[in-house]
Amino acid sequence: MKVEKMNKKIIYKFIIISVLITSIVTVLSFYSFKDNIKKQSIKNAQTISEVVKNGLTAYMINNNMHESDTFINSVASMREINHLWLVRNEQINKQFGKNDKKVPKDSIDQKVLKTGEMEYVFNENLSSNTMRITIPYNAVWENGIDCTKCHNVSHGDTLGAISLEFDISESKQIAIEKLYIIPFVVFIGTLVFLFIFRNILKEYIIIFDNLTNNLTLAINGKFEKISYETGLSKEMIVLLDKFNSLMTSLKGTSSDIDKKLNGFIGKVSNSENSSLEDSKEIITNLSNLYQFKKEIEQDSTKEEIYTRVTEIFINQFKIKNFNLVEIDTLKKKMEIVKEVGDTFYCKSSIENSPEQCRAVRTNSDVFSIEYHSSCAYFNQKDKFHYCLNTNITKNINLVINFVFDTKKELENLKEKISFIKSYINESAPSIEVKLLMKALQESAFRDGLTGLYNRKFLEEHSKKLIPQAKREKFNIGVLLLDMDHFKAVNDEYGHDIGDKVLKELSRILMETVRESDIVIRYGGEEFIVLLVNVKTEEDALIVANKIRTKVKENEIDVYAGSKLRKTISIGLSMFPNDSTNFDSVIKNADIALYDAKSKGRDQVIRFKPEQVSSVDLF
Numbered sequence: 001m002k003v004e005k006m007n008k009k010i011i012y013k014f015i016i017i018s019v020l021i022t023s024i025v026t027v028l029s030f031y032s033f034k035d036n037i038k039k040q041s042i043k044n045a046q047t048i049s050e051v052v053k054n055g056l057t058a059y060m061i062n063n064n065m066h067e068s069d070t071f072i073n074s075v076a077s078m079r080e081i082n083h084l085w086l087v088r089n090e091q092i093n094k095q096f097g098k099n100d101k102k103v104p105k106d107s108i109d110q111k112v113l114k115t116g117e118m119e120y121v122f123n124e125n126l127s128s129n130t131m132r133i134t135i136p137y138n139a140v141w142e143n144g145i146d147c148t149k150c151h152n153v154s155h156g157d158t159l160g161a162i163s164l165e166f167d168i169s170e171s172k173q174i175a176i177e178k179l180y181i182i183p184f185v186v187f188i189g190t191l192v193f194l195f196i197f198r199n200i201l202k203e204y205i206i207i208f209d210n211l212t213n214n215l216t217l218a219i220n221g222k223f224e225k226i227s228y229e230t231g232l233s234k235e236m237i238v239l240l241d242k243f244n245s246l247m248t249s250l251k252g253t254s255s256d257i258d259k260k261l262n263g264f265i266g267k268v269s270n271s272e273n274s275s276l277e278d279s280k281e282i283i284t285n286l287s288n289l290y291q292f293k294k295e296i297e298q299d300s301t302k303e304e305i306y307t308r309v310t311e312i313f314i315n316q317f318k319i320k321n322f323n324l325v326e327i328d329t330l331k332k333k334m335e336i337v338k339e340v341g342d343t344f345y346c347k348s349s350i351e352n353s354p355e356q357c358r359a360v361r362t363n364s365d366v367f368s369i370e371y372h373s374s375c376a377y378f379n380q381k382d383k384f385h386y387c388l389n390t391n392i393t394k395n396i397n398l399v400i401n402f403v404f405d406t407k408k409e410l411e412n413l414k415e416k417i418s419f420i421k422s423y424i425n426e427s428a429p430s431i432e433v434k435l436l437m438k439a440l441q442e443s444a445f446r447d448g449l450t451g452l453y454n455r456k457f458l459e460e461h462s463k464k465l466i467p468q469a470k471r472e473k474f475n476i477g478v479l480l481l482d483m484d485h486f487k488a489v490n491d492e493y494g495h496d497i498g499d500k501v502l503k504e505l506s507r508i509l510m511e512t513v514r515e516s517d518i519v520i521r522y523g524g525e526e527f528i529v530l531l532v533n534v535k536t537e538e539d540a541l542i543v544a545n546k547i548r549t550k551v552k553e554n555e556i557d558v559y560a561g562s563k564l565r566k567t568i569s570i571g572l573s574m575f576p577n578d579s580t581n582f583d584s585v586i587k588n589a590d591i592a593l594y595d596a597k598s599k600g601r602d603q604v605i606r607f608k609p610e611q612v613s614s615v616d617l618f
Contacts, residue, residue: 021190022183037171041131042120048084049135049162051075056086060150082130083165089113089158092151102160108134109163116158122168131166207236214247223251285419288316293426302434305427306337312423314340317416321403329355330395343403345385349377359389360397365417368410384410388417390424392432400424447521449499450506458520458528465532466582469575476575477531477540480589481509481547484567484601486525497558501566508550513543528586537574537606544570544604552602567602569593578607 052075059068076084087109088102104110108119112134120133137160139151151159210226217224225244228237292312296305306324313319321341327334334354336344350357358375359366366375367386378385384404392398404410413420445457453461469476483489483505490498502525509519509529518530529547534540548568555563571592575585592607599605 017190022186025186026183037168038122038131040171041166041168042133044080045120045131045133045164045166046118046135048075048078048081048164052084052086052162053137080167080170081164082167083163085163086160087113087134087163088160091157092159095151105163108132109161112136112161113158116156129167129169129172131168132164133166134161134163136161207232207240211243214243218247218250223247223254285422289419289422289426292423296427296430299430299434302431302438303337305431305434309423309427310338310340313420317413317420319402319413323401323403325354325399325401326392327354327357327360327397327399328395329360329397341403343383344401345380345383345403346375346377346401349379357387357389357399359387359399363389363391365389367414368407386410386413386417388421388424390428392428393435396435398424398428398431450503450521452506452509452527453518453520455520455522458518458522461518462582465530466575469532470580474533475535475537475577476585477529477534477537477543478573478575478585478589479529479531479540479544479547480522480571480573480586480593481505481527481529481568482593482597483525484569484597486566489564489566493558493564497556497564501556501564504554504556505551505566505568508554509547512547512550528589537572537577540572540574541604541606544572548602548604569596569601570604571596571607572604573607 052072055071055075056068059071072084072086075081085105086102087104088099090113093099104113108121112119113136116136116138118133118135120131123130123132136158139155139157139159207226207228210228214224214226225247226240228240232240292308296308299305299308309324313322319340321343322338323336323340323344324338325334325336325344332353332355334351336347346357355361356377358377365386365388368374368378368384375385375387378387380403384407386402386404388400390398390400402413404413445453445460447454465476483501486498486501489501502521505527506519506521509527513519513529513531516532518532520528520530522528529543531540531543534543548570551566551568553565555565558564571589571594573579573585573588573592575582578588579585588607591611592605595611596603596605
């Protein structure tokens with residue numbers, strides 16, 4: 001089909017070229033013939049003029065000028081001569097007398113008599129084609145004849161002129177007939193040349209068409225050889241062999257690169273796509289991935305890494321709605337570390353038992369499929385989802401939940417999922433390191449028995465908390481708690497029960513205070529609760545009494561099914577009302593605690609300045 005198309009193009013081009021050549025030759029021939037007609041007509045006029053001049057000279061020498069009119073009339077009757085007449089110069093009229101038949105008839109005659117130069121003009125119209133010419137008769141001395149002997153003139157003077165009017169229609173007609181033949185011959189010659197040239201180029205056109213097709217396929221990553229028959233020139237065969245060799249080499253190299261790159265990223269090669277385009281896309285992503293890896297290695301926290309991952313999803317993969325969720329299967333807790341688009345539709349379904357997330361439980365990708373639900377927790381019927389799970393540590397999983405409005409968007413993600421997983425896989429070790437570092441750091445600030453923050457944490461955290469409180473002008477209620485008669489528990493039941501009592505107290509404290517409050521094991525059976533941004537001391541007292549009541553009502557199992565109840569004493573001091581020095585506030589709470597114990601225990605005492613002197617005295 002393409003060969004026929006190319007043949008038509010060649011034919012069209014040759015026709016255009018032949019028309020142009022024919023037109024050019026015709027125009028050039030027309031002007032050439034026209035010029036030749038003019039030249040030939042002038043030459044004929046000059047010949048007739050010489051005949052007339054020689055005849056008149058002979059009549060004059062023989063002294064029989066009276067017979068010259070017969071001669072002139074015989075010449076004038078020649079074919080194609082419409083008119084012929086003679087004109088005299090004024091000097092000759094003076095010498096021989098004026099002859100009315102030989103006076104100038106028009107301005108051309110007058111001009112020639114005056115200048116001694118030949119003048120002519122062509123008159124061409126639809127009805128006639130003529131040439132009007134006047135040739136001067138000058139006094140000369142040649143062939144033994146000297147005009148000055150008979151005429152009172154000098155050499156070179158104009159004696160008169162011979163004027164003629166020619167009919168050039170026949171000459172023009174002959175030229176036009178010849179003109180018709182020329183374009184016809186040129187056109188026929190072009191067609192013959194086209195026929196010969198086309199037959200010669202037929203095989204080459206087919207080869208050229210195949211080359212074009214195969215180069216187009218090569219651009220798209222499909223390398224095919226060209227088959228050809230014998231009969232081509234040696235140079236063409238060498239060219240095709242080299243082309244086929246190049247295609248074979250490119251095909252093998254491209255296939256090898258494609259397989260290795262796809263194997264490297266864990267992607268199945270799609271034979272329908274261009275391997276070159278696939279390889280280019282993979283290399284681009286690997287380059288971006290390498291740069292990404294270098295950047296996350298320098299990030300100081302996991303939050304920075306998650307932010308960088310989020311930017312990759314948004315900017316590189318153009319994903320609009322997704323969530324990054326950390327799920328701790330051991331603690332059965334989840335944390336939404338990033339949420340873009342507010343589309344975490346299964347949040348309410350799994351927040352109480354996040355370890356039941358299908359992606360976590362099966363450790364595989366979960367995505368929307370037709371005709372039935374792949375995940376029981378994703379209940380948004382008009383949306384599409386893709387969830388992938390990555391194990392960060394033994395107990396912590398990172399689940400990424402992508403949500404789409406259309407099925408096409410989901411399919412587009414599936415095509416890119418191998419690259420997306422590459423970024424996640426590169427991020428996982430760095431996130432794990434940050435988690436381990438955080439756990440290690442927290443272990444230095446945590447009490448081994450209760451899991452609460454320890455005294456060291458209080459010292460470090462207060463360096464940030466107190467300036468913030470002063471800057472934002474909020475209160476901190478400091479509760480210093482002590483278990484009443486704790487030594488008796490250890491003495492009577494042993495340290496195991498004592499540890500159990502402390503753990504129960506820790507549990508009650510964590511369950512009673514807000515998430516923003518801080519619970520610290522200060523030492524032994526002493527605990528500190530920081531009520532951050534508590535509104536008033538009355539609110540602080542309410543929390544303190546609530547803790548005291550819960551501890552008093554709590555029963556602890558000891559040996560043989562027996563129950564144990566304990567009480568606590570609490571001292572309260574307020575920052576910055578009692579002091580702008582945080583250490584002083586803790587000391588004030590300690591004084592209030594001492595006062596609560598001295599007054600019978602199991603009570604909450606608000607610090608008062610007068611308590612200081614009584615403690616000092618003691």
